[in-house]
Amino acid sequence: MRTLDALEVFLKSRRAKGLSPESIRWYNGVLGKFAMACPELPEEPEPIYEFFSTLESGDERKHGYYRALRALYNYIDRRFKAFPNPMKYVDAPRRSNKRPRPLTLDELDQLLSYPHRPKIKAALLFLIDTGCRVGEIVNLQINDIAETPWGYIARVTGKTGTRLVPLSVETYQALSRVLPLGYNKYRLRRLIRFAFDDAHVLGSAINLRHTFGTYFEGDESILQQIMGHTHLETTMRYRELRVQRMCEQHHKFTPLRMVYSTRKML
Numbered sequence: 001m002r003t004l005d006a007l008e009v010f011l012k013s014r015r016a017k018g019l020s021p022e023s024i025r026w027y028n029g030v031l032g033k034f035a036m037a038c039p040e041l042p043e044e045p046e047p048i049y050e051f052f053s054t055l056e057s058g059d060e061r062k063h064g065y066y067r068a069l070r071a072l073y074n075y076i077d078r079r080f081k082a083f084p085n086p087m088k089y090v091d092a093p094r095r096s097n098k099r100p101r102p103l104t105l106d107e108l109d110q111l112l113s114y115p116h117r118p119k120i121k122a123a124l125l126f127l128i129d130t131g132c133r134v135g136e137i138v139n140l141q142i143n144d145i146a147e148t149p150w151g152y153i154a155r156v157t158g159k160t161g162t163r164l165v166p167l168s169v170e171t172y173q174a175l176s177r178v179l180p181l182g183y184n185k186y187r188l189r190r191l192i193r194f195a196f197d198d199a200h201v202l203g204s205a206i207n208l209r210h211t212f213g214t215y216f217e218g219d220e221s222i223l224q225q226i227m228g229h230t231h232l233e234t235t236m237r238y239r240e241l242r243v244q245r246m247c248e249q250h251h252k253f254t255p256l257r258m259v260y261s262t263r264k265m266l
Helices: 003-017 021-037 045-054 059-079 105-113 118-130 169-176 185-198 205-215 220-227 232-253 255-265
Strands: 145-148 151-158 161-167
Touching: 003 021, 003 059, 021 045, 021 059, 045 059, 105 118, 118 151, 118 161, 118 169, 118 185, 118 205, 145 169, 151 169, 161 169, 161 220, 185 205, 205 220, 205 232, 220 232, 232 255
Parallel strands: none
Antiparallel strands: 145 151, 151 161
């Protein structure tokens, strides 16, 4: 079977399943590169390992190729039962343990206190208020934000589909004055990084998402829904980080430590 033929059938199934256009583009980009390297869909794991060895990307991106190929072969395995599935014998590439890095409250205050341009300030408020991805705010139109009897909401569309997220009044007011932003996600990411530099705060847009996930104190299921996580395990990383930060602060500031430190000095 030609790899491009398998890719075409697979993408049709993803569209029928209701995946977002961004997810379809991601699959097409990743698997299109594989199709160029392997015109005939490999039936053995060795060509797949060889393909991985040619990738010069980081651990996370290599793991993305692995997940895309696994999804492709799993579908082909179900669709054409006589075709072998070599991904059953391909080990996932190693990747480092990716930990969220939230801003401290002082850093967040410093970032938001800087006199950013209205569009950038609105984007910063939205990202920290919702934990959304940059690709989700660039799609926002003025009719995507609204007032309800329970508060303000936004309808966002991203790689996990469309969902509703709540907004603070400050965020709603800022957005209502500037939407649509008129940037693509790559341009907005750069502008947000420049905004961090202007405010002398280390970080980028992803740190705003990490900050929201870390400091949000509501139910895990609500946090998962707001942030658009497919798996609850992803959401729970933020809860683990909260416990880690709590233990670190407790270890440093508990009065008991102060008592024992004083005894040692005597």
